[in-house]
Amino acid sequence: MAKEKTSPHKVVMTEGKRDIIRGLLSEYDIQTAQDIQEALKDLLGGTIKEMMESEMDNHLGYEKSERSDSDDYRNGYKPKTVKSRYGEVEIEVPQDRKSTFEPQVVKKGQKDISDIDSKIISMYAKGMTTRQISDTIEDIYGFDVSEGFISDVTDKLLPQIEEWQNRPLDEVYPVVYIDAIHYSVKDNGIIRKMAAYVILGLTCEGKKEVLSLSVGDNESAKYWLNVFNELKNRGVQDIMIICADGLSGIKEAITTAFPKSEYQRCMVHMVRNTLKYVPNKDMKAFAADLKTIYNAVSEDEGVKARDRVTEKWSSKYPNAMKRWVENWDVVTPIFKFSKDVRKIIYTTNAIESLNSSYRKLNRQRSVFPSDQALLKALYLATFEATKKWTQPIHNWGPAYGEMCIMYEGRLPD
Structure with missing residues (x-):
């Protein structure tokens, strides 16, 4: 019997994935595709928090449940709102007493985790105006992006343009x-x-x-x-x-x-x-x-x-x-x-x-x-x-x- 070919794009449903889906359906009252988006947004915030907790463990050298003689220790959380492909997400960023913790999953000053810069530049490349880009992002991602923000993003291209214009030629x-x-x-x-x-x-x-x-x-x-x-x-x-x-x-x-x-x-x-x-x-x-x-x-x-x-x-x-x-x-x-x-x-x-x-x-x-x-x-x-x-x-x-x-x-x- 010939072996059945598996499409490279086919989703393989493992038992672990089934457990996640069962838990998702059990935890959230999911009725529509929008409900799934909201559930994923909620899970995204929790996942980021857990990742940051692990980063804090590495930073301090001991886990949250352990005792230590270190003069640096956990000092609560700081709320932060970031933009994601699911809309705005509230996350809690762990803090340390000395304020030396530098999270990597969502860095200090980072307000967007949806790779929105590359999407803006792609739309700009296709000739869309800043107003059209702003409207499109709001329609797709559910949050407002000002035309000034879009201009700031595309201004990041200016050093690249200057470098390209001055590159050596044959x-x-x-x-x-x-x-x-x-x-x-x-x-x-x-x-x-x-x-x-x-x-x-x-x-x-x-x-x-x-x-x-x-x-x-x-x-x-x-x-x-x-x-x-x-x-x-x-x-x-x-x-x-x-x-x-x-x-x-x-x-x-x-x-x-x-x-x-x-x-x-x-x-x-x-x-x-x-x-x-x-x-x-x-x-x-x-x-x-x-x-x-x-x-x-x-x-x-x-x-x-x-x-x-x-x-x-x-x-x-x-x-x-x-x-x-x-x-x-x-x-x-x-x-x-x-x-x-x-x-x-x-x-x-x-x-x-x-x-x-x-x-x-x-x-x-x-x-x-x-x-x-x-x-x-x-x-x-x-x-x-x-x-x-x-x-x-x-x-x-x-x-x-x-x-x-x-x-x-x-x-x-």
Whole structure:
């Protein structure tokens, strides 16, 4: 006869557990699931007290029923209210005459034993506001948690954010992407738009890594030079390609901080900005024509395709192709690579999955109470989104091979 398989999640009902349940039913008038919760809450307080009694025995060196010549002895109990997953629980903390007893099961100053901090941070990471978190905790656990308390808990993240922002980085990144998402933030009582800038790098192994997060509203060459200098101070010595939208001042900053790096305009943003004022009836055809530019076999063919598209649409949309002419020098780096490699380089698609997590924050919160609150939410969203970043991106091997040839001597073999 085949042996019956036991599920790893199956509850094994031992005789000891049956005795506990019988005692529970005998001691308490249990009629509902809520009655069980109340009984467990009562038992929790008693269990904690017994554990503390054992700790006091170890502290004093003798048990409660024993005699001792020690000058330190038990000195009654001090009532204390703690928050638990069953609600508020009253416990009695043993005291000693010298006040040297330090309980470990519930430490001095500890007012919560429900691991509520981790739960708050988890909810904050999902974009919930402090008010939403407070309401949720009250609904689930039956006690009120102030928004100020929640802010205090999430403020514990600030040293971690600072440490993460200053951690050492690799010396070389083949590709770095820079993107911005805008949020409404309250500043001195005034709501204004602020940009969150994310810098994502591809390592030499082809894995994605968020290098930096910052919140600001003052794009300029000086701002970006400061950002790039911070990367250099953290160990970055060389970047082959920096892919970004037309952020103000970024081109000049790249030239100064990483003079050997190529600045590549993101084609997704170029196309999106070109089609911004094109009506739906022409959008599909116009987008197909733009694709012929960045998919051209060479730069010369790209110029011809650009001129054809300009001529075709200039009568209807005279300024639509202007940026393609003015920014041609930062469109052209892709033409030295094969089409598969171009897809990795010229678009910020590598950052899109991360951006989708960031956009959820906008849907959850219409306004952030401060730029610090926004930074905390972004930090947590980043770690949620990057948990699965364990493998190189698709087609990285061939792409890295081409880059090693194009940027000879700058990438490790």
